[in-house]
Amino acid sequence: MKSRVSNSLTIDAFEARAVDIDKVELEQLHALSIGVGWPHRAEDWQFLRDVGHGIVAHDEIGRVLGSAMWFPHGSDFATVGMVITSPRLQALGTAQWLMKRAFSECKGRNLRLNATRAARxxxxxxxxxxxxxxxxxxGEARRSGETPDPLAGADLRRLxxxxxxAVTGLDARAFGASRVKLLTALLDQSVGFGLYRDGRLEAFALCRPFGRGHLVGPVVASNDKDAIVVAAPHVAAHEGEFLRVDTHLAEGEFCTFVASSGLALFDTVTTMSLGGTFLNPNDRSGGMPVTYALASQALG
Ligand SMILES: CC(C)(COP(=O)(O)OP(=O)(O)OC[C@H]1O[C@@H](n2cnc3c(N)ncnc32)[C@H](O)[C@@H]1OP(=O)(O)O)[C@@H](O)C(=O)NCCC(=O)NCCS
Known part of the structure; x- marks a missing residue:
């Protein structure tokens, strides 16, 4: 790893070293996210390590003090996530140091992340x-009525x-970057529904175990009705169970559907970018596919 950012940092009384995230025990990462109240399971960390890269700040006796990950897509784009500093060592420059190291690994790439209030x-x-x-x-998922039928001429299928x-092609049009490796891994872990018209995939929704229950995402469609048609079977399948959706959409039928499915607003984060174009899904005027729900906050 070539980097101009120093490989060690004195944090409080600790001398920390940057270590590849693949080299640390999964349980240490799990403890780090539990420490800041995040719901990730050890399996969620392992999935992120499988599809991305990262570093941790390690002290002399092998304790993990902080983390940062990045998920490259193609040659010029990456999302950044899982930026955490152990609570007792915050405001000492750890996250800034880890981010600068992540930057040097992502050199030349446009970056996007979802920032908590603490990190903005x-x-x-x-x-x-x-x-x-x-x-x-x-929240606890509930059916808000009959599961909507696809419009005439459309075929709803298990993916x-x-x-x-077809999934990676449609996702790339909505997301602005091709995510083949990630979507291959996500399809493997998820139940997916796709809406086909004339043999062409026009909408899809994946759902997988994550955190406290299941997460619906990514969801990609060109209009709210199609997005609801592909997402509704997941709500029905998890009725009475914990379900989560992360969405940029601020209003419209899809939002109403999500709210009436029992999923209340829990928190907000801010999508931030460094270089590149962000395709805002709130602009749905062009009939182009948009990302109705994120794969996760770290993955975008
Ligand atoms: C957000 C978070 C990662 C920041 O980590 P951190 O290690 O405290 O961050 P840093 O110390 O690098 O920077 C935080 C602040 O400390 C300041 N700081 C940096 N070095 C400092 C030093 N030596 N002495 C005092 N303050 C310092 C920074 O200027 C920054 O201040 P600002 O926010 O007012 O600009 C951490 O609060 C955290 O883990 N929160 C919970 C999880 C989370 O929300 N993660 C973000 C996901 S997007």
Whole structure:
């Protein structure tokens, strides 16, 4: 790893070293996120390590004091996430140091992340600009009525491996970058529904175990009705269970559907970017596919 950022940092009384995230025990990462009240399971960390890269700040006796991850897509784009500093060691420069190291690994790439309130100022100071709000909605899922039928001429199907090409193609149009590796891994872990018209995939929604229950995302569609048609079977399948959706959408039928499915607003984060174009899904005027729900806050 070539980097001009120092490989060690004195944090309080600790001398920390940057270590590849693959080299630490999963349980240490799990303890780090539990320490800041995040719901990730050890399996969620392992999934993120499988699809991305990261570093941790390690002290002399091998304790993990902080983390930062990045998820490259193609040659010029990455999302950044899982930026955490152990609570007792915050405001000492750890996250800034980890971010600068992540920057040097992501050199030449446009970056996007979803910032908590605690982290927004840090990212602004690193040159990120705010783009849009993400609404984290969650709760006990309930059916808000009959599961909507697809419109005439459309075919709602369970997705399988054969749909990977169609899913990655549609996702790339909405997300602005091709995420083949990530979507291959997500399809493997998820139940997915796709809406086909004339043999062409026009909308899809994946749902997988995550955190306290299940998470619906990504969801991609060109209009609210199609987004509801592909997401509704997941709500029905998890009725009475904990379900979560992270969405940029601030209003419209999809929002109403999510709220009436029992998923109340829990928190918001801010999508921020450094370089590149952010395709805001709140602009749905062009009939183009948009990302109705995120794969997760770290993955975008
Ligand atoms: C957000 C978070 C990662 C920040 O981590 P951190 O290690 O405290 O961050 P830093 O110390 O690098 O920077 C935080 C602040 O401390 C200041 N700081 C940096 N070095 C400092 C030093 N030596 N002495 C005092 N303050 C310092 C920074 O200027 C920054 O101040 P600002 O926010 O007013 O600009 C941490 O609060 C956290 O883990 N929160 C919970 C999880 C979370 O929300 N993660 C963000 C996901 S997007």
């Amino acid at each position: 100022k840090l990212y602004l100071s690193l040159g990120f600009r705010s783009e849009s709000t993400v609404f984290q909605r969650q 399988g491996d054969a749909d990977l090409g």
